[in-house]
Amino acid sequence: MLDGKAWGLGAPVHAGALRWLWLTLLVILLDLGSKWLASEWLVYAQPVPLLPFFNLTLLHNPGAAFSFLASAGGWQRWFFALVAIGVCALLLQWLRTTPARHWWMRMGLALIMGGALGNLYDRIIHGHVVDFISLHYGGWYFPAFNLADTAITIGAAILIVDMLFFSGRNQANGSSEDQS
Template sequence: MRYGTGAWPWYLLALVVIALDQYTKGLASANLEYARPVAVFSWFNLTLHHNSGAAFSFLSDAGGWQRYFFTAIALAVSALLVAWLYRLQRGQWLLALSLALVLGGAIGNLWDRLVLGYVVDFISVHYAGYYFPAFNLADSAITGGAIGLILDSFLGRPAAGSEEE
């Protein structure tokens, strides 16, 4: 049996991710000075950055066309994820959770790109002078969802028509 209209809790989770992402980005934008780190721990800073590119600022200096390119990709992927969640078999909770996290993260960053023209990043992790590129809650949700998708692919499901189904 498919989730169909029963997929609404997963869509609600995606909305919660979007809301938390936008809330934290708003707090960061209102309370942090651009590119000025605020140390939280020896390995963790809050540092406001605006990313006009993709992950890890890929294509951030490409001249502006990338905004529309990444917007189109995010819209297409989001539509695909909405349909995929709707068509999932009941009981595929890890896959549904993963898709909902990716969907919420994708839309959270899409909103920034549409409204601001860039994505707000503010989480900075570093160690011994090596800095991981700044990121946000949407990026974290996408990463968590991607890990869940990988785990789900390894767990496998019984073949259609098998007795375990």
């Protein structure tokens, strides 16, 4: 363990925890790049069918997931931006203090942080989140989403799997803290 006081933290900082930020950066780059391509190549709200259940459809979401508060008048832009900043600060702290043997959890945290920062960029710069992935079956359409949303969902699923199946095993293996 590294001394947490060197970071201005009360908790220990585990060596290598911040190495997972490469995954966060990769998610941000892929997300923003794909949103830029979608914005350049797609016509707003005009579906481009790729598979019987999958379209590319450029949409803008000023709200949160499932267009929650999309028509709230504009204040939600800054509210959701502040929430994203707070969540990312908490996730970074959690990542810093997670022992190396919890690599699965570190990966989930890095994915969630990358997705949150990708959507935060959109929200601050554009005033809305760019969505373009549209899944459907028959007449049922899932709300459009993007790669950031995908990373957040996968990261959250990893954290749930970790809590359900790995956390108890890690505690049973002892309380010594790994470094790296």
